Amino acid sequence: MERMGSLMSGRIFSSTIPVVLGILGALIANFPVSFLGNLVPPPLLSFMPLYFWAIVRPDLMTPFWAFMLGLLEDFLSGGPPGVWAASYLAAYAFVDNQRDMLAGLSGVGALVGFGVAALTACASAYVIVDIYHWRLQPLAPSMAELAITVIEYTAAVFVLGAIHRRVVGPLRSEF
């Protein structure tokens, strides 16, 4: 019985890790202090766990959590509410439709897959903000954000992979 209880609590703990990492990413990325003196915009750190587990464990990274992570990004970044929530959902819809293809990618292909998903999120945010302010925004900051997000994903994917292998992975899904 005790063993069953600890198994259950371990299961709950493991299942929260993707979302907790997403929240942590949003907090770190939006912390108003920059290591590089604001030369480059912060990466979308919360999008990395979202993408990773939306592919490998969509039962742990549901559309609801994509929406909530986007909302947290909106809240912490100081922008209008709903912009990143809608953008993350657009990227999630892309990942959801192309999951088999994205999951089969490896090496540079996997990086390109992430890049396309991140592009979907950034482009959605760009279009929404353009409509919101009814004015074309400069494209360069959005492109810089996309580039820095993709570059940092090359390192982050190893960390996310290790966490998945050691903590989340052993917890098998019923699907």
Add this chain to the structure above:
Amino acid sequence: MANGGWKIARSRSGAQLPLALLAALAIALILIGKAQSNLFDRARANVTDWAAPAIQVVQTPLSGIDRWIGSIGEVFQVYRENLKLKEENARLRQWQNAAVVLDTRVKRYQLLLHAVPDPSLSSVMARVIGRANRPFLQTMILDAGKAQGVKPGQGVIDARGMIGRIFLAGDHTSWVILLTDLNSRIPVVIEPGNIQAIMAGDNSAAPQIDLLSQNVVLRPGMQVVSSGDGGLLPPGLAIGSVIADPAGGSRVVLLADPSSSEDVNIVDFKQKAELPPSVSPSDLPATAAGLPPAPPPPPLPVPGATPGPTPATAPALTQAAPAVAKPSAAKPDIVPPAAADSGNE
């Protein structure tokens, strides 16, 4: 880096309906946020107040690293920079002398003309504890808030010029919207020529100039200062100078550099309410026409009271009379300087 090594849980069928619902919710949020722009603001201010000590702790060592990284490029051009600064310093000293002479002259003219004094201008000094440079938002967080008298709308300046204005004030922290931010639009005056314009940020380093008059030609180098229209910002805050936009129109190169500002002033622009001129006995139409002033009306008889006004009520009634009889067009208190001088002689 491979994604293919993991066992994929398949739950796609269940995701479509929540996705559509959540997307509708997100769009609704955007629309509500557009209509009610301060939807998140109170919560954001509370979070910033709460996180301010942590931000300050992290910011202190990082700002040192930041300065060090920023100065790497400058090391290689110190000699040339030094010569340039010396030359600039000599030129500025000449300008300083000219400014002091002109300032004294302006004060003397103001005294002669009985000019209305400038509104009082106090400021709160604050430290920059955070900066956010997001693609669609450029802000700065200061360590002063409502407790220090900071209010939304107040201008923020550093030693060189205006940086932005407060758009959100928490109890001990406040958020600054930079002049370069997309949401920033402030009325400005371009000198020489007293040209009225709106300076609008577009998330680029140099904000755009939207002229209010089409018949005006701007030249590079013209000075841009705040106009004071709207009553929130004081007039005459230095902002920058005009440059030509390669894509057409004009832009403003800012004097201040928000990325390196550490201590700033939050300007509290107290525009005094304009009071009507006080009424004097000579303002009464009868007195103005050369007749003696009307006697105060007799006090109303109070049953059971002794006849005649009591010492306490009499002055009150006497003072009330002119106020009731105040003419619609009162004489202005301001006297032309020539008339005032002849009167004194």
